[in-house]
Structure formats: C-alpha cells, structure tokens
Amino acid sequence: MTTTNIDVATTVGQLVTERPARSRVFQELGIDFCCGGKKPLQEACHAKGLDPQAVLQMLLAAEQADDSQGLDAARLSLGELCDHIEQTHHAYLKQELPRLQAMIAKVAAVHGERCPWMRDVHEVFEPFMRELTSHMMKEEQVLFPMIRAMELGKTNAACHCGGTIANPIRMMEHEHDDAGDALRRLRELTDGYSPPADACNTFRAALDGLRELEADMHQHVHKENNVLFPRAMDHESQQMAAGKS
Numbered sequence: 001m002t003t004t005n006i007d008v009a010t011t012v013g014q015l016v017t018e019r020p021a022r023s024r025v026f027q028e029l030g031i032d033f034c035c036g037g038k039k040p041l042q043e044a045c046h047a048k049g050l051d052p053q054a055v056l057q058m059l060l061a062a063e064q065a066d067d068s069q070g071l072d073a074a075r076l077s078l079g080e081l082c083d084h085i086e087q088t089h090h091a092y093l094k095q096e097l098p099r100l101q102a103m104i105a106k107v108a109a110v111h112g113e114r115c116p117w118m119r120d121v122h123e124v125f126e127p128f129m130r131e132l133t134s135h136m137m138k139e140e141q142v143l144f145p146m147i148r149a150m151e152l153g154k155t156n157a158a159c160h161c162g163g164t165i166a167n168p169i170r171m172m173e174h175e176h177d178d179a180g181d182a183l184r185r186l187r188e189l190t191d192g193y194s195p196p197a198d199a200c201n202t203f204r205a206a207l208d209g210l211r212e213l214e215a216d217m218h219q220h221v222h223k224e225n226n227v228l229f230p231r232a233m234d235h236e237s238q239q240m241a242a243g244k245s
C-alpha cells in the first residue's frame with residue numbers, strides 16, 4: 001500500500017479529507033478533526049501535549065497496517081485459523097462497529113433532512129451491527145471451540161452437538177448471507193460510499209469506514225466460508241470414517 005507525504009504543517013481536516021481512515025488515529029487521541037479541523041497537525045498535537053512526530057508515525061502506521069493480505073490461511077491449522085479470525089477480523093469489528101454506529105447516528109441526525117438516505121443507512125446499520133455481534137459470539141463460544149476440540153481429538157463433534165458440525169456451519173453461512181445483503185444495501189444507499197460534495201469530515205469518515213468494513217467482511221467471510229468451514233467438515237468426515245473402520 002502506498003503512503004502519501006504528510007507533514008506536521010498540514011491541517012488535521014486536510015489530513016482526514018485526503019485519507020478518511022486517519023480519523024481513527026485522531027479519534028483515539030481525542031484530536032478533533034471535524035469542527036477543529038483547521039488547526040495544523042503540529043498545533044493540534046501541542047494542544048493535547050502530544051509529540052507531532054510520534055502522531056505522524058501513527059498516521060503512517062495506520063495506513064500500512066491495513067490487512068493480513070500476506071496471510072496464507074490455507075497453511076494454518078484449524079485452531080490457528082480460528083485464532084487468526086478472532087484476533088484480526090472479530091477484534092476489528094468489535095472496535096469498529098461502535099465507532100461507525102456513533103458516526104452514522106450523528107450524520108443521520110444532523111444531515112438526515114438534506115440526505116434522507118443517511119436515515120436509511122442508519123436503519124440498516126443498527127440491526128446489521130446487532131446481528132453481526134451475536135453471530136461473532138456464536139462463533140467464539142460455540143463453533144470455534146468445537147472445531148478446536150475436534151482437531152485436537154478431544155471430542156467427536158458429531159456426538160457433541162447431537163448432529164454433524166455441518167449444522168452450526170450452515171447456520172453461520174446463512175447469517176453471512178444476511179450480512180452480505182445488508183452490506184449490498186448500504187453500498188446501494190450510499191451510491192458506492194460517495195459523500196455529497198460539501199460533506200463534513202464526520203460524514204466522509206463514516207462512509208469511508210463503511211467501505212473498509214465491507215472490504216474486511218469480504219476477507220473475513222471468505223476465510224470462514226471457503227477455508228475454515230470446508231476444512232472442518234472434511235476433518236469431521238475423516239474422523240467419522242476412521243471411527244467406523
């Protein structure tokens with residue numbers, strides 16, 4: 001991923017306008033990038049008692065730490081793959097969903113009159129977030145522990161859940177489809193996450209956050225639907241075949 005040249009004289013608002021993902025660093029540090037966006041980075045940092053060079057490094061790091069693109073999910077063990085999904089995609093969603101929820105609610109309330117589609121975005125996002133949070137909990141508390149135990153040979157998954165592991169997997173896949181429908185609707189409503197020309201930085205950051213969420217969900221669901229789940233079902237079939245022989 002390429003990084004742009006940025007320096008401490010650039011205003012905070014400009015930095016977020018160029019790369020809305022930088023809003024995450026500013027939110028973490030409590031730097032106001034919306035109404036206080038006209039301040040140069042140096043001045044905004046001094047006001048908070050922060051080292052501008054250190055903040056600059058954080059901004060660059062945020063651009064580079066974009067994803068686990070280099071990861072070869074197929075080479076991990078089933079347990080390692082569950083760990084990876086929890087530590088990257090689930091951790092990201094747990095941090096990002098409440099941040100996006102707050103921004104979307106704010107933009108829908110402030111700009112809903114002029115951009116009524118943001119109210120629809122808000123209405124789609126709320127149940128999407130609730131369902132996704134419950135979905136992750138089911139994976140972390142039920143399905144992933146079953147997969148880890150099965151791989152270690154501690155339990156036969158088919159006995160443990162009163163049926164095959166394919167049943168909870170089918171349920172998770174169905175929920176992935178629902179999440180995919182919600183994401184498609186969000187993309188449609190926002191015309192591909194395009195902010196109005198005069199949108200404020202919070203508006204831009206909310207839509208950019210949704211675009212990133214969509215990209216991360218695509219990776220996340222791919223690793224579950226296309227790598228973890230088929231391998232777990234294969235493992236169970238082999239285990240059952242070995243048990244019969």
Ligand SMILES: [Fe+2]
Nearest residue numbers: 085136139224
């Ligand atoms: Fe997941």
Ligand SMILES: [Fe+2]
Nearest residue numbers: 139172176224
């Ligand atoms: Fe999932």
